[in-house]
Amino acid sequence: MQLFNELKTLGHKHIKADKKAGEKVPSGMWIACPKCHQSFYHKDLGIYQVCPNCEYGFRITARERLKWLVDSFSEMDDSLKTTDPLKFPNYQKKLSKARIQTGLNDSVLTGMAKIEDQRLALGIMDPAFIMGSMGTITGEKITRLFERATRQRVPVVLFTSSGGARMQEGIFSLMQMAKISQAVKRHSEAGLLYITVLTDPTTGGVTASFAMQGDIILSEPRVLVGFAGKRVIEQTTHQKVPSDLQDAERVLEHGFIDAIVARKDIKNKIAWLLELHSKGSDVNG
């Protein structure tokens, strides 16, 4: 009984801590890692915003990630705006707030980039834009990214981070999964490389489509990767789920992730993989 209570308390703490993962690091403050629960002075997280103890990468905006990820970048489709297909109450207000917060028109930043002189089509989802949820513009930007990459015969690298579907866009959010998947397929059939990098959190419809469609699937350490929410699983099955069920490390053990790469090493790893695949692509072209 005592053990059960302890477990329950731990689980509760974990859920609470996970919620905090969405909050921005307040400057000049001590910050607790939502994964290992150790506290650090904010400057200790460094430019990569990584926990010095467990290597968990704190949630950062797409533009923050871009700063250290690429050598050059030209943004695409930065003025597309959703038609708000359900005319959902207060949605426009929510969108305006998210746009100001992230400097993006929707939950993904896309463009053509260079990493160590190698061209790639790059997409970075932003967890701060309505929880990285997938709206019609998210889907359209990613689809166009794959279409351009197919035309120009370049690889695609996509950083995923998403709470799932954009509820305010209803069925149109769902349709993005099919739309993007066909663009991924055409890019793949052209013999081109697609790398996904899972970042915290990658869930729902994004996991059930392009996050899991990469030729190579990388993940940052201790990322939440799953399809269904933990609470939904517990309510449906009436069973408590292990707190690490959807940790990238466990998902790797089950065979769905190729490698876990620390945030500071991501750029080099991508550069190396692009170089490794550059010959094959030439032959096909």
Place this chain on the structure above:
Amino acid sequence: MVSLLDKKKTAAQIVANARSEEKMSAYELIDGIFSEFMELHGDRLSDDDAAIVGGVAKFNDTPVTVIATNKGKSAEERLRTHFGCPEPSGYRKSLRLIKQAEKFRRPVIAFVNTAGAYPGKSAEENGQGEAIAHNLLEISSVKTPVISMIYGEGGSGGALALACGDRVWMFENSMYSVLSPEGFAAILWKDSSRADEAADVMQLTPEKLLEQHVIDGIVPESRSHKRVFKAVKKILQKELTDLEKLTSSELIEKRHQRFRQF
């Protein structure tokens, strides 16, 4: 209980009807529409999911591949199928059968009635997300016609994984949505009791979805199962005739355009 036959129904009534106990089971539907159905089991990897029934049959003498999500009739069967919520192995079985259909140039007919992919511990461990993602990827370029009919609930990615082909029809008393109205109300308004209101906002009825080109048509329902079968057969016959006129590349290009518009 609102009659299935009432002409003007609210979105909430359609949701109730879509979930009604009176709905046909997957096997009743298959027996009513096809002849000589032979069930083919298993995903060839690890499992055979009872929530997705698949196999080969004849449709007016033409060989077809049939796939249907199954909620089950008895309590035991409902437990086994998780009330029609597929495990990853269910999606893998369906994809195996679709690739088999492609090899032998058989059209695929899929019937969908699921609240969604099963949210469970083992489903997560076995890659529920990957299984659906793989269906979406592969079905997008499969070289044989794929026609789907939502006959009850069409819940989220778990339904889309079997409704991403050339045509999607819905029964008059069915719904198709990104999540349940209860879930929608709980997430957006922190109040799951506002599900009826959510159902209205979500535009999950066949009529609304037809207007938005999410679906291609509505199957009229009636109390007589025979009449429903007759209606389904007539629609399938016409769709198959149309789709079989296309070359493989035309078929795939049109399928691409169907989803590219969103």
